[in-house]
Amino acid sequence: MPYVYNTPDDQRQMLQAIGASSIEELFAVIPEEMRISGRLDMPPALTEMELDAHMKRLASENQHAGEAVCFLGAGSYDHFIPAAVDAIASRSEFYTSYTPYQPEVSQGNLQATFEYQTLVARLTGMDVSNASVYDGASAAAEAVLMAISTTSRPGHIVTAGSVHPEYRQTIATYLRHLGKDIVTVATPDGTLRADSLAQAVDDQTACVLIQQPNFFGAIEDVETAAQIAHDAGALLIVIFDPISLGLLRSPGDCGADIAVAEGQTLGTPMSYGGPYLGIMACKKKLVRRMPGRIVGQTVDRHGRRCFTLTLQTREQHIRREKATSNICTNQGLFALRAAVYAALMGPEGLRGVAELCLHKACYAAEQIAATERFSLAFDGPTWREFVVRDSQGRVDDVLTQLRSEGILGGVPLGRWYPELDDCFLVAVTEKRTKEQIDALVRALSQQSATVVAPA
Amino acid sequence: MPYVYNTPDDQRQMLQAIGASSIEELFAVIPEEMRISGRLDMPPALTEMELDAHMKRLASENQHAGEAVCFLGAGSYDHFIPAAVDAIASRSEFYTSYTPYQPEVSQGNLQATFEYQTLVARLTGMDVSNASVYDGASAAAEAVLMAISTTSRPGHIVTAGSVHPEYRQTIATYLRHLGKDIVTVATPDGTLRADSLAQAVDDQTACVLIQQPNFFGAIEDVETAAQIAHDAGALLIVIFDPISLGLLRSPGDCGADIAVAEGQTLGTPMSYGGPYLGIMACKKKLVRRMPGRIVGQTVDRHGRRCFTLTLQTREQHIRREKATSNICTNQGLFALRAAVYAALMGPEGLRGVAELCLHKACYAAEQIAATERFSLAFDGPTWREFVVRDSQGRVDDVLTQLRSEGILGGVPLGRWYPELDDCFLVAVTEKRTKEQIDALVRALSQQSATVVAPA
């Protein structure tokens, strides 16, 4: 028996108090035929020492951004995380507590969440934020559900090809059995054209959903999209990037009704895709349609300011089948990380990171575009990320070669966009040095030089 | 300016309150000619992001026990440290506080130290422990000073060649200007012979200092040494290994008057030699001669049990030149780690680790002794560590070759023992697997096979 919390002697005493003769007896309510006769077939238990060695071995079989140079993006980014974020998130009062049902013993979590909500509201220019949902994609899906229930429109949802394809897939999955259609406006130029959008929207459209900067790293015209949506009586949902708001106008400022984001960039490690942070903010008038927990300020019985979960009648544990969503456990620890990150960065820090991303990505894009073999797939301004086209159309070979040189060079786009199967997406965060960018460009140039026989 | 705690505006307000026109003015008391005119000549400030990259680069230039297989010992050992130890030691209430001068706001540190003292006393079979000194070597030196002042004997200190040479050097340095002599009894067989010891001790001897298991990993006869020392009216100081006490009789049980140890093995990483933990325990009658802080139990003004620094009249901050030692800052955080480690291991865990060390080291010793080229330098029982002799006398080559195969194979003894310059010390902790030991033996066997031209 691995870890002894109660000894055989304790167990005997406890059984006696219960009036049972054995632990076995406590399970007698489970009919024999439903019980396992033998034992589970699984590998033998490791001790902590063995676990450490085992996990180090597994970890060593993964290339990671600490050793390889990471230019991957597409929704998850290798941004710098100050040590202070880890220090706070590893306070066990934060990470071993749970949803703050009892406010008297949860003011730490409640206040931190209230602060997180305020930070999100300020960053996005929206009125209210919830306490988090799972990730950017499910936040987008929840926003669409919100828009549907708010507008009560039976019609379709309009989105764009320049929105993260996995987010669109997620929305599609959420809507699959609700009888709603999704119209995806193609974006052959890498951004959404106003006329194409206007064509897709009609008076049955519940919402328009776009991404800024978009999946290709390019800058969309959010205001015009807002205009089009609002003119048709639809809501505008904007998927934003929190770091980009160090430079860009906020979704609220541009007319969004609901703003959602992947919050991973705010102090959360890449962790092969999760756990991340679904950020969700909206206009005040929509708050009662918002899913998830919300913390509100109030006073206690002595009149002292304090915080508590509020507006719970939206939630599944009160409203059950009438709830705005089924969400229960959310991403509390990552909302905390985001709050710590934002508090550390402050306005100047956030702007600084956004600027460094801009300049480094522009530099990388220019240099890559200057090679013989590679070019930029789209015109127009980009921020942290851009699409590279391989004139030889051998994206996998290129990336494999880069990887053997210790560079995670980009995300191939063919899986989602067959028409872009000669393209890959390159992201450049503030962590990338000129030296690293130059090494990428050099490696790509060398591949330009090599003449490859057609496959 | 790197980190802004107070802004230029704050500074202005503060200067105004002070009545100074500039910060410069506050330094006016320092005569001009003592002031630096320019600025310090040092590398430019790194940001946290740059520091991370810089330190990772430096760290990558060190071979470490996570990647190489470590058979090094000689006073510092690659034992397993449960994650729970790190979790507690990284609680910032522990590591960012200081000496518990104010008991009301230091009960955490005080109680943990009191527990540590109790654990040490129980482990060693002694009556009292202090709150720690710097490391094993300085603990040994302090013990010698204690013995000198206790016995008031003008004469010499007797120790053995089988005591850690760096500890003996430390003692020599501490005594250098105090006019005390050290007699080191040679140990050509790898352990201290009773007759040699008896010869060296006389009625002017202040103390006898031995190590168990000794520097060569071998088992000494502590009781006989105690007999000899006590018969001559000298004190016996035993340098013990905390983990070994999972199996061995305690110093107190064997007759030691003062017991000291390097506590690194109790949950402290190897850290290239420090910070470590100097453990020091003694008989009750010697407590007022003991250096360092001691925590005592008492009651507060409401009669509640509590803890406070006690017997402070021994200490430099009260007694100044009459103090038992000059020690002030000690190794508090590592005493805490040791307490957590001991609490996690419990009696069975400590015994288990000690047994695994014994069996693995014995296995390694047997296997190495079975090679053609290598043999054991000494007979007699050993615990975690043993001395290997290279019949070709090319210890450095052997170890260099092992290192190129990812094995830190042993510590060469020639630096301290010219007569053992064909020997190296091999330590095998519970972390070493049979596979790793077999790899070491295989690598040594291969070297046996290679015929090497004499250097």
Place this chain on the structure above:
Amino acid sequence: MRNQQATRLLFELSHPGRRAVRLPACDVPAARVEDRLPEHVLADAPPNMPELSEPEVIRHFTNLSTLNMSVDTHFYPLGSCTMKYNPKRNERVAALPGMIDVHPLQPDESVQGLLKLLYDLQAILAEISGLPAVSLQPAAGAQGELTALLTAASYFRDLGPEEAARRTIVLTPDSAHGTNPASAIMAGFQFEKIDSSPAGVVDMDDFRRKLDDRIAVLMITNPNTLGLFEPTMREIADAVHEKGGLVYLDGANMNAILGIARPADFGADMQHFNPHKTFSGPHGGGGPGAGPICVTEHLAPFLPVPVLVKDDDTYRLDYDRPKSIGRVRSFFGNVGVLVRTYAYLRTHGAEGLRSVSENAVLNANYLLSRVQSLLPVPQGNRCMHEFVASAAKLKSETNISAMDLAKRLIDYGFHPPTVYFPLTVRESIMVEPTETESKETLDAFADALRQIIGEDPEMVRQAPHTTPISRPDEVRAARQSVVTYQSGR
């Protein structure tokens, strides 16, 4: 000795010009931002974030943390949440750079270690559940429910339009967790509930009344939220199957039956796990969790993409699943949580897991035996991993409610149990001690409860007395709805 200055709101502590971070100088040729981005998309000013120094940030959040109770500091018998101890070893291995600094879109060849881990985790979960096909994608239990219901819906659709049109209802006992009905609606079903019997289990008459071929899925929590194993589980499952429906097991209470009974063996076609509960998460102050689901072979084609498969000795994400429901989130899943789950499962092994459940049930029954002399436990004197007591009688006699008891327990150094859930018991107090607590702690908890019941009711009604705040005005919170910082409020 509390530092109340440090716990003012970040926005109150903010001071223009304070800086916690420094960024490196730009090492590439920089242009004016306006030359690189269109002016009309640029913000006029940096975002309105607070400005603090690093020590202020650390002191603020460190002091905030101390206002929480947590598993590491307190007994936390929050029913239905399995607040067990979270072994530190899991945290250590999950923080390895090779686990955490990995980008989700790295090619499979570059993450074989992680994929192997996740693949082996799938196998262990399948073994525990008895259901062979696994998706690790869902981000929490509730999303696991949704994913499984969408899987079921796709399955029925795949059976043809008629079947798809017929299967419109999800049936759930009234003691179910709120996520079950909410998930049903989100997945496009209608929702109907089954009454509980006075014994706290499914009322078989009501069940039979409601069972017909419109039922797509029966969602059942077993052991249920009262801590009772449904005695007619097999009968229920068989009946559903007979009508062509599917059985979904809400796995939130798996802590009671690990290695003892497998959901597949009592008729489940689908289930989720809550690794943040059963496999020691940790809970993260409200998350993250994960919600892996296991399903039968014939439901496997409908699981979300990608599916993690093994070809010979290499692991691969398979996106080519034409019948898949798609995906319910981006990327692979809450991998950080799953890595801890794997570590937990590997350090327990078969015997360890069985012992987890044995001791969880032993602890619950022991505490039940102590509590039932103080408060009625309407559903009998035996339970699985948790039990539900009722303060209804106490309330009618002394006007001490379940909530009052909960609040007063805080003063004794205990996190309160779950109160007012499940809804089927009046003034319910749902206690789940978990296996990682000692008998001494259980005794101390029962002693405290006994003592409280003897205390001055007025004093109890005003508890807690030892916390920084006491009894927030929730009505005001909802009415005024101050959900972001408003200076001066």
Place this chain on the structure above:
Amino acid sequence: MRNQQATRLLFELSHPGRRAVRLPACDVPAARVEDRLPEHVLADAPPNMPELSEPEVIRHFTNLSTLNMSVDTHFYPLGSCTMKYNPKRNERVAALPGMIDVHPLQPDESVQGLLKLLYDLQAILAEISGLPAVSLQPAAGAQGELTALLTAASYFRDLGPEEAARRTIVLTPDSAHGTNPASAIMAGFQFEKIDSSPAGVVDMDDFRRKLDDRIAVLMITNPNTLGLFEPTMREIADAVHEKGGLVYLDGANMNAILGIARPADFGADMQHFNPHKTFSGPHGGGGPGAGPICVTEHLAPFLPVPVLVKDDDTYRLDYDRPKSIGRVRSFFGNVGVLVRTYAYLRTHGAEGLRSVSENAVLNANYLLSRVQSLLPVPQGNRCMHEFVASAAKLKSETNISAMDLAKRLIDYGFHPPTVYFPLTVRESIMVEPTETESKETLDAFADALRQIIGEDPEMVRQAPHTTPISRPDEVRAARQSVVTYQSGR
């Protein structure tokens, strides 16, 4: 809400049979222990350690931690201790496996990264101090003092037996820290003290009276423990040098003069640093620290072995130093502390360090300006990095002592300043705010002090009122001397 069960002593929580750890099975052929070790050296039973589960251990120590004040939670103006904020970045880099899992006796070739770091650290310390030869070996400031004094003694011995016999005295101002006289005695010197003037600095008359050629070393703290820069520092040093003596600077107060004045420039031949203070240690609840020393070129041959040297591009430990004093501890030094020191110095740079001292001095002067309206600060209205106020007048008027003020400050959420040191000021209160505190915090501290002085003296004398315990009986502690757990006491 405090968990008082968890903070009972480990030995009270212990329960036979509880187990927190599991060890791997022995994978090599095991024999009976008695077959491998002589029976007479074997213990009869395993050591008498407490037996607990991992959750119990974690809950115990986690709850204990919350009974401490610390820099991360509270303002901690403990004079002479430089309780500045410890940047988290230093902790992170010091924990890299390539820094921490390194054995002290690895060959130099295998630790070039670490040796480079330590070598560069030596250069920076030499630059700050102006003294070119560095030993990183001492484990704390006090051991730095001892090491330097032994170095001096060896130096004098090297000058010949006559000089060695003559140089018997260490001279130190009476405001010095207790470690100075204690170190002098340990190094084999006699100790004499110099009086302070009423202004709180060295009394030059007394100094001249005591200065003669028996003086081996003058130890001086500058800025001194009253926070004053010794105005006659140069004169003192010159006079000592003229008599053939050496000047030692106790560097505990370097936080005031980084990049502003270099000890070598005001006459020091030797100094130590306290990196756990000046370079943000952290303090570890009482340690570890480090005590690197810097000395002049002509004292260099006497420094402890090994000496870290650079040959071309490789770093090497040099043990071949015939005049060396030997060593004062095992292995290289408190490397873990030195790595943090290096990180601190490299993230500050020249300007950063100067700004540290500027702000440390500004903060101290600002707080002095606020405090001196409440309590007399006998040594003037300007200071360096700290100042010493006196509660003597308050005590005579209200019977509120320095200790009472200290205790009552706790209730306001502040760690008390140092009290009753230095000994040269009656009812002394030594306040060192450090540069990492904000003006708001300093204001709050001064406000609290003002408020306390107006409070009911009786209440103040019974403070603190908000701590788990208040005013331990120290006499009883010393008399009964219970220094290990005795069951039933």
